[in-house]
Amino acid sequence: MPAGVSGSHAAGLAYRSAGDSRHRVALLVHGYPESSYMWRHVLPALAGSGWRVLAPDLPGYGDSEPDPPGTWERHVEALQRFVRELGLGPVALVTHDWGVSIGLRWACDHPGSVQALAISDGGFFSDRRWHDLGDALRTPERGEQLIRSYTREGFGDALRAVSTGMSDGALDEYWKAFADDARRLCHLDLYRSGDFEKFIPYEGRLAALGAPALIVWGGRDRFASAQMAHRFHRELDGSELAIFDAAGHFVWEDVPEEATHVLVDFLNRRVTASAA
Helix, strand or coil: CCCCCEEEEECCEEEEEECCCCCCEEEEECCCCCCHHHHCCHHHHHHHCCCEEEEECCCCCCCCCCCCCCCHHHHHHHHHHHHHHHCCCCEEEEEECHHHHHHHHHHHHCCCCEEEEEEECCCCCCCCCCCHHHHHHHCCCHHHHHHHHCCHHHHHHHHHCCCCCCCHHHHHHHHHHHCCHHHHHHHHHHHHCCCHHHHHHHCCHHHHCCCCEEEEEECCCCCCCHHHHHHHHHHCCCCEEEEECCCCCCHHHHCHHHHHHHHHHHHHHHHHHHHC
16 A cells, blocks of 8 residues: 555444544545545545544445445445445545446435545446446346456456556555456346436436536546536536546546546645634
């Protein structure tokens, strides 16, 4: 782990943490098929800027045990248990990929729990369509065959095909989510619970939180195009938008220094101003 970053467990989840501020707390929610390791650049940077930063491994990912069924709803519940056990007050919520749907649903279900939002390469809209991988994982039999077919080599090839910054270390960490059949089948639970009509009751609720928001996106994202970033920007008044043309879906891997700089700058400006 980077200097100043430690590992621990709470509410059944492994997590990485850094910093010790009591008043400025950031909660980082990873995407698929990642883990808290994806935030390895953000953790020390935010801590060095006066934040307490916590990044859990969601159930079945990284060093957290699976807790089937691995549905969207179960991940939201796991996040709430984590926040409750650690007694976290309003947090700056930083999200990526599936972490966007999980984290923003949690935030909308618990008004007053966030003081700022950072959204990257993931959706929270009911009028979307699944990408090809999502469709495959949601299809009975086809999904089981696909998820059980992954090898470490094939997994690495697939992620490197869409990410210029995916390191061997990152691939080793993210491969933990494929360690056994139980973990792999939970991936299917997640995608098969991701029915877009479930977003309908949340329409307008994200903007109603009134939290300052930053949208960080990879301009070459093949799974969630930059059009979605612009949509978040339009729908969240006063939000800030940073699109990195050289990055793909895994923006925190592809341009870690640039994305981290934008995030730290945003949180230091907007949270301090909103809390004053």
